Amino acid sequence: xxxxxxxxxxxxxxxxxxxxxxxxxxxxxxxxxxxxxxxxxxxxxxxxxxxxxxxxxxxxxxxxxxxxxxxxxxxxxxxxxxxxxxxxxxxxxxxxxxxxxxxxxxxxxxxxxxxxxxxxxxxxxxxxxxxxxxxxxxxxxxxxxxxxxxxxxxxxxxxxxxxxxxxxxxxxxxxxxxxxxxxxxxxxxxxxxxxxxxxxxxxxxxxxxxxxxxxxxxxxxxxxxxxxxxxxxxxxxxxxxxxxxxxxxxxxxxxxxxxxxxxxxxxxxxxxxxxxxxxxxxxxxxxxxxxxxxxxxxxxxxxxxxxxxxxxxxxxxxxxxxxxxxxxxxxxxxxxxxxxxxxxxxxxxxxxxxxxxxxxxxxxxxxxxxxxxxxxxxxxxxxxxxxxxxxxxxxxxxxxxxxxxxxxxxxxxxxxxxxxxxxxxx
Amino acid sequence: xxxxxxxxxxxxxxxxxxxxxxxxxxxxxxxxxxxxxxxxxxxxxxxxxxxxxxxxxxxxxxxxxxxxxxxxxxxxxxxxxxxxxxxxxxxxxxxxxxxxxxxxxxxxxxxxxxxxxxxxxxxxxxxxxxxxxxxxxxxxxxxxxxxxxxxxxxxxxxxxxxxxxxxxxxxxxxxxxxxxxxxxxxxxxxxxxxxxxxxxxxxxxxxxxxxxxxxxxxxxxxxxxxxxxxxxxxxxxxxxxxxxxxxxxxxxxxxxxxxxxxxxxxxxxxxxxxxxxxxxxxxxxxxxxxxxxxxxxxxxxxxxxxxxxxxxxxxxxxxxxxxxxxxxxxxxxxxxxxxxxxxxxxxxxxxxxxxxxxxxxxxxxxxxxxxxxxxxxxxxxxxxxxxxxxxxxxxxxxxxxxxxxxxxxxxxxxxxxxxxxxxxxxxxxxxxxxxxxxxxxxxxxxxxxxxxx
Ligand SMILES: Cc1cc2nc3c(=O)[nH]c(=O)nc-3n(C[C@H](O)[C@H](O)[C@H](O)COP(=O)(O)OP(=O)(O)OC[C@H]3O[C@@H](n4cnc5c(N)ncnc54)[C@H](O)[C@@H]3O)c2cc1C
Ligand SMILES: Cc1cc2nc3c(=O)[nH]c(=O)nc-3n(C[C@H](O)[C@H](O)[C@H](O)COP(=O)(O)O)c2cc1C
Ligand code: SF4
Numbered sequence: 098x099x100x101x102x103x104x105x106x107x108x109x110x111x112x113x114x115x116x117x118x119x120x121x122x123x124x125x126x127x128x129x130x131x132x133x134x135x136x137x138x139x140x141x142x143x144x145x146x147x148x149x150x151x152x153x154x155x156x157x158x159x160x161x162x163x164x165x166x167x168x169x170x171x172x173x174x175x176x177x178x179x180x181x182x183x184x185x186x187x188x189x190x191x192x193x194x195x196x197x198x199x200x201x202x203x204x205x206x207x208x209x210x211x212x213x214x215x216x217x218x219x220x221x222x223x224x225x226x227x228x229x230x231x232x233x234x235x236x237x238x239x240x241x242x243x244x245x246x247x248x249x250x251x252x253x254x255x256x257x258x259x260x261x262x263x264x265x266x267x268x269x270x271x272x273x274x275x276x277x278x279x280x281x282x283x284x285x286x287x288x289x290x291x292x293x294x295x296x297x298x299x300x301x302x303x304x305x306x307x308x309x310x311x312x313x314x315x316x317x318x319x320x321x322x323x324x325x326x327x328x329x330x331x332x333x334x335x336x337x338x339x340x341x342x343x344x345x346x347x348x349x350x351x352x353x354x355x356x357x358x359x360x361x362x363x364x365x366x367x368x369x370x371x372x373x374x375x376x377x378x379x380x381x382x383x384x385x386x387x388x389x390x391x392x393x394x395x396x397x398x399x400x401x402x403x404x405x406x407x408x409x410x411x412x413x414x415x416x417x418x419x420x421x422x423x424x425x426x427x428x429x430x431x432x433x434x435x436x437x438x439x440x441x442x443x444x445x446x447x448x449x450x451x452x453x454x455x456x457x458x459x460x461x462x463x464x465x466x467x468x469x470x471x472x473x474x475x476x477x478x479x480x481x482x483x484x485x486x487x488x489x490x491x492x493x494x495x496x497x498x499x500x501x502x503x504x505x506x507x508x509x510x511x512x513x514x515x516x517x518x519x520x521x522x523x
Numbered sequence: 524x525x526x527x528x529x530x531x532x533x534x535x536x537x538x539x540x541x542x543x544x545x546x547x548x549x550x551x552x553x554x555x556x557x558x559x560x561x562x563x564x565x566x567x568x569x570x571x572x573x574x575x576x577x578x579x580x581x582x583x584x585x586x587x588x589x590x591x592x593x594x595x596x597x598x599x600x601x602x603x604x605x606x607x608x609x610x611x612x613x614x615x616x617x618x619x620x621x622x623x624x625x626x627x628x629x630x631x632x633x634x635x636x637x638x639x640x641x642x643x644x645x646x647x648x649x650x651x652x653x654x655x656x657x658x659x660x661x662x663x664x665x666x667x668x669x670x671x672x673x674x675x676x677x678x679x680x681x682x683x684x685x686x687x688x689x690x691x692x693x694x695x696x697x698x699x700x701x702x703x704x705x706x707x708x709x710x711x712x713x714x715x716x717x718x719x720x721x722x723x724x725x726x727x728x729x730x731x732x733x734x735x736x737x738x739x740x741x742x743x744x745x746x747x748x749x750x751x752x753x754x755x756x757x758x759x760x761x762x763x764x765x766x767x768x769x770x771x772x773x774x775x776x777x778x779x780x781x782x783x784x785x786x787x788x789x790x791x792x793x794x795x796x797x798x799x800x801x802x803x804x805x806x807x808x809x810x811x812x813x814x815x816x817x818x819x820x821x822x823x824x825x826x827x828x829x830x831x832x833x834x835x836x837x838x839x840x841x842x843x844x845x846x847x848x849x850x851x852x853x854x855x856x857x858x859x860x861x862x863x864x865x866x867x868x869x870x871x872x873x874x875x876x877x878x879x880x881x882x883x884x885x886x887x888x889x890x891x892x893x894x895x896x897x898x899x900x901x902x903x904x905x906x907x908x909x910x911x912x913x914x915x916x917x918x919x920x921x922x923x924x925x926x927x928x929x930x931x932x933x934x935x936x937x938x939x940x941x942x943x944x945x946x947x948x949x950x951x952x953x954x955x956x957x958x959x960x961x962x963x964x965x966x967x968x969x970x971x972x973x974x975x976x
Binding site: 163164165443444445446447449450462468470490491 | 563564566567570571572573574575576579595596597629631632634635
């Protein structure tokens with residue numbers, strides 16, 4: 098079995114699977130259950146300065162597909178609503194009972210040096226392995242000048258990170274919000290502030306649905322709703338891109354990354370690590386399925402690593418980063434055509450109508466007269482967009498064949514049809 | 524979702540006859556309506572095919588992917604409207620169509636994983652939802668009165684479908700029905716456990732709610748109501764009279780007590796308001812190989828008969844009943860015996876048994892073997908086919924015992940159309956009768972509209 102142990106920001110972990118700062122890490126009872134279930138670490142639910150916040154009733158909304166599968170959820174909860182001392186005492190107890198497991202303390206404070214430094218010191222004294230700075234909460238806390246209100250201003254990200262680094266000598270993770278125009282601005286600020294790692298993403302600002310009877314966004318609180326933080330499978334693509342941007346940006350490439358956002362299966366975790374994450378954090382998958390999902394994640398990841406001959410996570414780390422490039426670096430001579438396997442095709446016609454209505458009219462559907470149909474690709478029309486294979490219900494029924502010689506490479510800056518290139522040549 | 528398995532009949536637990544409650548239970552829904560949760564799971568299995576083969580396979584061409592997507596997106600009443608706009612008796616069809624040889628046989632999921640989407644049950648879910656939604660407006664709007672009058676003979680599926688489509692177009696319809704109740708075989712013929720809860724009448728009420736249709740009961744086409752008179756009094760005539768006569772075995776002793784037409788046995792059962800005392804026969808023999816024979820046998824068994832034997836003179840492949848129906852009989856405890864035909868009815872006044880002769884195929888011809896056996900019976904149900912009652916239909920060209928029609932459903936007489944079991948349109952199925960009625964209504968409307976200008 099492949100070795101799943103890893104080190105994140107200098108902290109050794111039994112495996113790369115940590116629970117993100119959220120309700121699953123709110124109390125000792127949860128954390129104890131999580132460690133027993135196999136999670137390598139937890140980022141404790143964000144702690145603030147007393148008095149604790151007060152939450153509303155009706156807190157989560159959901160984006161379901163038509164089969165009631167939760168594509169994503171959002172929440173309007175605030176940070177820990179229990180007194181700081183209670184949390185710190187429970188952290189101490191968990192550290193003692195589970196010395197091999199990682200506990201990171203998540204924290205949030207108004208933009209004042211003393212507030213950040215005092216809170217950081219108090220949490221560090223409870224024995225956590227590191228601190229995570231919650232600069233991402235996009236609802237409620239930001240209206241009080243915290244969370245994403247700080248995370249959206251690179252100067253503040255840098256400042257807060259520096260304050261905490263000055264106050265403690267344990268690793269500091271700066272948790273970034275995706276609710277910005279360019280993730281590199283906040284990642285670079287975190288690095289300038291001295292962060293050992295960045296954690297990303299926090300939740301995406303959202304309204305997941307409107308209750309058409311109440312005529313209010315969900316979750317509905319006495320007839321009204323507010324925007325909340327979106328997470329779960331649906332946000333994975335957003336998170337992956339942000340992780341990749343940081344990993345391939347020269348200034349931030351050596352920042353350690355705790356990848357978060359929609360991680361639900363071992364494959365998601367592998368993708369984050371391949372794109373530069375040193376470890377991953379999970380919240381929604383645990384909330385939807387319970388802590389036991391970590392078993393299939395760990396098993397699936399090591400099974401896949403064994404099959405691929407990848408023996409350690411450090412080997413997998415950044416494996417895909419060199420292949421993330423700008424659009425202008427793509428080879429425009431590369432040419433693929435769709436191939437429909439007639440033996441696998443169940444003749445649903447989905448690829449046909451998708452291509453016919455919305456793409457390139459590159460698929461023909463012939464009635465064979467015996468109740469059967471034949472679907473074929475017109476190579477001259479097919480641009481290799483993948484839409485047909487995306488709509489196809491049968492895996493691997495539609496594949497793509499490379500039809501260019503494979504010997505030529507031409508990028509847009511050098512492309513004969515690029516007007517800028519022509520100008521430059523003159 | 525697992526593929527639906529029909530509910531099994533109760534079998535006596537102690538050797539005593541079934542109790543009244545057990546018999547009532549045996550006549551509850553064979554396939555209950557899907558729950559919301561089941562409908563969500565099943566509707567999501569639909570791949571929303573383009574040019575979907577199930578639509579082609581449905582005689583009424585219901586937009587199946589369209590209605591299923593309406594279900595999966597939380598619009599069951601819209602699904603029902605989609606269904607009913609192609610098939611006004613979509614509720615009955617959902618219950619009785621042999622989907623295994625129609626839409627579901629064509630489902631591409633068969634190719635992918637052997638289990639089709641349960642189109643019939645989703646159809647029922649949608650239609651039932653609309654019929655039970657008191658707040659839902661009637662899904663059809665009648666066009667302005669045209670002043671044209673059409674006579675429709677027979678209030679079975681063909682006649683009802685024709686009448687409804689004509690009424691939608693603003694024509695006035697008079698339905699002449701021989702029986703005291705409408706619905707045709709929906710009311711008198713389909714198996715009781717497929718049509719529970721008075722659904723046939725509920726559906727007829729729904730059809731008539733369009734307005735512009737009046738039904739005259741106890742008005743058979745015949746000496747007192749001739750085709751000629753109808754042609755004179757109305758702008759067009761549609762015949763949906765079904766098959767009024769049953770075939771005989773041609774044996775002596777067929778008049779013995781306890782030898783009855785399966786159709787009559789079923790009609791009596793459908794009309795009975797006291798099923799537990801409807802039939803006390805212990806040993807039932809059913810003769811025939813079609814769906815009527817299967818329905819009669821299964822219902823006899825569910826009424827509590829100890830032995831039910833279905834005897835067919837040919838093999839399983841030649842049976843008119845679908846493989847699904849044959850399985851249903853077997854799982855209901857009906858013994859099916861192939862390759863035997865009745866040659867003698869035994870008994871003194873009341874039937875006591877039947878003598879059969881084994882048959883076989885010799886060079887494609889069914890021949891007798893001379894080898895005989897006997898089965899005791901206190902009830903014999905004859906289900907060897909029905910035929911057209913030709914008496915009132917003089918002047919119409921018939922072929923093979925059925926009314927000849929053209930592609931529009933028009934008979935050899937100008938302005939007289941026909942559809943359903945009384946014409947040769949392929950299978951004798953409810954859904955085909957609906958399509959025939961719909962097609963004729965379209966042609967009648969076109970002809971009347973053309974003659975107006
Ligand atoms: C026992 C049995 C079980 C069946 N099960 C199924 C099944 O499970 N699924 C399926 O799809 N099909 C089934 N069928 C077939 C289906 O019922 C018929 O195909 C369908 O009812 C034909 O419709 P129709 O309108 O042509 O005729 P019918 O339903 O027979 O209606 C004819 C109507 O015309 C009336 N009528 C007859 N003569 C006259 C006259 N001279 N004047 C005025 N009115 C007259 C009758 O009283 C009746 O109301 C079954 C048939 C039988 C007999
Ligand atoms: C109910 C809920 C509460 C959360 N509270 C916090 C929090 O207190 N501090 C924090 O840093 N992130 C919080 N998050 C964000 C998660 O830690 C995580 O960044 C986000 O949900 C994306 O990961 P996921 O897709 O695996 O859920 C919360 C998320 C949820 C669903
Ligand atoms: S790849 Fe795109 S263009 Fe080519 S056949 Fe498929 S859908 Fe059409």
